[in-house]
Amino acid sequence: MPSVRSPKPHRSWTQRALLTMNVFVIFACLMSALALTRLRSTIENVPVVDIGSALAPTAEVTEPRNFLIIGTDSAAGLADDDPVLNKRSTGGQLADVIMILRVDPRDKSVRLLSIPRDSRVAVSPSGKMERINAAMGGVDGEANLVQTIKRNFGIQIDNYVQVDFLSFRDLVEVLGGVPVYFTTPVRDENSGLAIDEPGCKLLDPVQALSYARARHFFFYKDGKWRPDGTGDLGRISRQQDFIKRALRRAADKGMRNPNTALGVINAAASSVKMDSTLDVGTLLSLATQFQSFNPDSLQSVQIPTYAAPRGGIAYQEIDWAAAEPLLEPFRGVAAGAVPTKQQVMVDVAARPAQMDIATGAAAQLDTAGFDAEVLEDRTAGPVTKIQYGPLGRDAAVLLAAQLKTIPQFERNDQIQGYRVILTVGTDFTGVSDTAVPVDSLPADQLPPTDAPEPSATTTPETSSTAPPLDGEPVGAPAPDEADVPGVVPTDPAAAALCR
Helix, strand or coil: CCCCCCCCCCCCHHHHHHHHHHHHHHHHHHHHHHHHHHHHHHHHCCCEECCHHHCCCCCCCCCCEEEEEEEECCCCCCCCCCHHHCCCCCCCCCEEEEEEEEEECCCCEEEEEECCCCEEEEECCCCEEEEHHHHHHCCCHHHHHHHHHHHHHCCCCCEEEEECHHHHHHHHHHCCCEEEEECCCEEECCCCEEECCCEEEEECHHHHHHHHHCCCCEEEECCEEEEECCHHHHHHHHHHHHHHHHHHHHHHCCCCCHHHHHHHHHHHHCCCEEECCCCHHHHHHHHHHCCCCCHHHCEEEECCEEECCECCECCEEECHHHHHHHHHHHCCCCCCCCCCHHHCEEEEEECHHHHHHHHHHHHHHHHHCCEEEEEECCCCCCCCEEEECCCCHHHHHHHHCCECCCCEEEECCCCCCCEEEEECCCCCCCECCCCCCHHHCCHHHCCCCCCCCCCCCCCCCCCCCCCCCCCCCCCCCCCCCCCCCECCCCCHHHHHHCC
8 A cells, every 4th residue: 555645744833933033043153153253363363462470370260350451652553644643752652541440250340440640659660750651661661560550559460451542543433433422612732632512422533532632621611712620630530431431332332242342352453462361261251251241330430649740740649548448449358358379469679699589489479379579679688578568467477477487577658558578688598388377477576466657758769761741742722711720511411311
């Protein structure tokens, strides 16, 4: 009997819809995988800079980390007649913008700390009191800037990212511009900024760079152009607001989608630099962990300073008492907690004749888990000692437990955070492979818990060799402009609606 083929069952419209949807899901997954592969390949081609031992030991992707973000005044890749080159020299490279971005995957928080570029600090490796942006000017500028920040602010740096003028414009181009609200017409003849009408303006790449760089900022009020008296500090506030707006713009444009993210990475790949330890896996993991981050929750602060010109140089002196509470969240040690080895920065200092011993000790301390570097100190004495600051007593004891012999202790209130200085003297006996328990150390050889206030010391002054800010002359207002500085009017409600 011939077989009879059963009629092929017809799929219902529901089944056909599900099948079609599954095909689209598979296609979307394949496209996402392709985008991620291209994204990985693109990131691998981003130029890297070797910071050496200045960076903290590599952190796990699930742990907090500090990114040092530097905006340089490099005009590399721009045409000779580009408006950004107006009224500025093209030689050298300084840190025009200095920010520390702290990301904490544990609570999905993001913090941003800006350091005014004119801040007067001891610049590594010379230790001279100069503007902090001068640290980028010499050989090994990136590493010197990282060390300068660590030694002055007591903040570890895990990763380094550098952006120049061209990459900034490219990123804004990918975003299709960034909206910024202006309550009045504004201008800066030095940076090329010119906004003729108030309101919500979508800044194109050229306008955005002019806005971010504007230091000689004027606003129009009551029929006159008036200078903004906040100078570089006002510029920092505008830059932080611009970053939030750019993040919102990226979210609105679908940055959480790998294909959109690929466009941003492609735009940055040619001119953004990263440190050699920042690998593809880390970036992709962080992007995944923070894919639902709300830009409005970004916490941004800047180091408080006040004008203190010296010898014709426009320095900003840091108000350390006001700065300390702002710095502490970037150090990662909870209030009242004892720091771990990974959170302790150790400068192993020695005279030139002892540098080989200091280098070996720093390597051993790194292996033990500390963040150690070598520091040449021609004034170092023959006695081994540990210097620590107001927050560093526990860090000093933790270090002592790793040494073969307990050294002398000395409090120095100029040392910030959980940084300590181990001076290698002629009596130095070395670093132990295994630390002894802290509670087993003889109490009578340790510094007191409540150390007495040290005697007042004077920071030695040295001549500054800092180059001009960025070659820009200070913009002088036209004769019909008011010469009384003011503050640009704001309208927070209207600004919040500008998207």
